[in-house]
Amino acid sequence: MVTLEDVAKQAGVSLATASRVLNGSTRQVGAALRARVEQAADELGYRANIAAQTLARGASNVIGIVVHDLTDPYFAALADGAMRAAATEGLLVMVGTTHRDPEQEIAYVATLHAQRVRAVLLVGSRVADPAVTGRLRDELARYQAGGGRAACVGQDLLGVDTVAPANRQGAAELARALAGLGHTKFAVLAGPPHLVTAADRCAGFAGALGELGLPAPQVIHGPFDRDGGYAAAQQVGDATCVFAVNDVMAVGALAACRERGIRVPEDVSVAGFDDIVTLRDHVPALTTVRLPLKDMGARALVLALNEDDPVVVEQVAGEVVLRESVRRMT
């Protein structure tokens, strides 16, 4: 590969001068030399070695994003928001996918630390297991001790800056809205019991029903994805309204209903959570709680880069969106 030294030699200048011309510096270089250097660099096809720059400067221009699954539109939207924000700051992005394995997540933080990335964004739900959360916290603390910055989208469990969707409130509002339509018998496709996001949404929903004096919903646990929703929907009893704790599960539930000849919303109403853009053309249109996912991703990046000391936790409110997958009870 072409090095700066090659360029300097070809241009007949010192390494220092070549560096100042090509790779940004506070110091000026005369027009004549500057032109010579630029021409030499171009002729040789020079590209600065960023590993060397990172080493010399002691600071890298890449950030790391850790998500569970890129093919899940929820994570894709969040990651996209963060990446757009990163691009405006001139930062590059390393993306890691854990496929929901917490060990992978810890390993990724270690790797990104080793890369000396400027910041790490952890996107996605934490599991409630204190042992694994503790190890993740330790790994993050190590990274931060060395000057690394971190932020998280999800629950405030890691002691870092956090963009936290208001899952409980959102689910509670949704419950009130659905109750307002006259529903009284609910089921919740609740996802995995140890997943905090899922548990919060479920709890918020059930709590609001309790406050309204309505009977507790039937709670059905299962995986947090489309197939989990599909499977859980089979177990729904006599509820008139089913709340899936995320949109992807709701879509699975709708598919299950369709296959079994259960009409939505005539026979049963279905609601989700997140308002995934890709699903906007789904039939029937999904009632859900809208989260500004792209903004949240971008916001998390800003928080991570922010120098301020105190850990900040930003609550992001969701907005109930009623669509045709639910009906008014008469």
Add this chain to the structure above:
Amino acid sequence: MVTLEDVAKQAGVSLATASRVLNGSTRQVGAALRARVEQAADELGYRANIAAQTLARGASNVIGIVVHDLTDPYFAALADGAMRAAATEGLLVMVGTTHRDPEQEIAYVATLHAQRVRAVLLVGSRVADPAVTGRLRDELARYQAGGGRAACVGQDLLGVDTVAPANRQGAAELARALAGLGHTKFAVLAGPPHLVTAADRCAGFAGALGELGLPAPQVIHGPFDRDGGYAAAQQVGDATCVFAVNDVMAVGALAACRERGIRVPEDVSVAGFDDIVTLRDHVPALTTVRLPLKDMGARALVLALNEDDPVVVEQVAGEVVLRESVRRMT
């Protein structure tokens, strides 16, 4: 940050020994020293500086993937396939999104070159503009001249290893299948004229119709995304069957039909291309041409890493999948 020197000092050994213990080497280190070093590293919370390793070793363990848009499930699936393959090789992934700007794509290749990534994967359709393709080729050539490896998913336009979906054949087969159902009047939502993937699919489709002695389809150009399909669908004339050159556009077209009270498939049949997994629950289920996207992404990574000299171009066949969005004409 903790450096290897700190560890070596704390363990009372030389830098060389510490390096050999912690960061893999062909050479053995005695058990006693090895233990001392490991303990010191653990106490201090040492993480190797990968920038320094990359510099010293002259080889990095990251690969770059350039896609147009991560929130498009087509790219997400491809990227996910490549990332899984990368993970099995112990490689890290940098993802760049161009948002369909060819200049961005060139800039990303330059940046990844500067990062000295082990390989670059270019995912997504090329534009037909020879000027911009030429500049991208130049940039890639520069990178490869320095020992970089590259591969591409899409058209074989860059002179690098390529995984090429058989767009023409797939579209032709689809056309034959639809004609076999009795359709004779077709429209094609053809995407942008300069996008090679779109053009190939359109040409393959039209060509097959011609061979069957059917009239040429109405061709409507527009953006390559959901909204493009939505808008183009408004201009369809008296066709009984509409082919959108990708699934996302087809979904937009279906939405347009729905809004205008046009029933699918009763009033008009609609087909897409790609078989996006996220859309499997769409109603009506979309007739399409299935592409093994994850495999293609993984395959591209393997090709890129492959040392062999001759440029290889792998055709990937699509498989026509007839679903309820098309009907048999009687």
Add this chain to the structure above:
DNA sequence: GCAGACTTGGAAACCGCTTTCCGGGAGGTC
């Protein structure tokens, strides 16, 4: 015309790690 303030180019130290090259000690062979 000259002191002093700015500019600008270059030499060299340094960033954190890998790896070659040396050297000393242990173990094996005859």
Add this chain to the structure above:
DNA sequence: GACCTCCCGGAAAGCGGTTTCCAAGTCTGC
């Protein structure tokens, strides 16, 4: 017991940049 290997630890030379520190001009202003 001498000689040869083999094994393993350490010193030091890079890897490709950045940046500090000097020194030599170049401009000012009076």
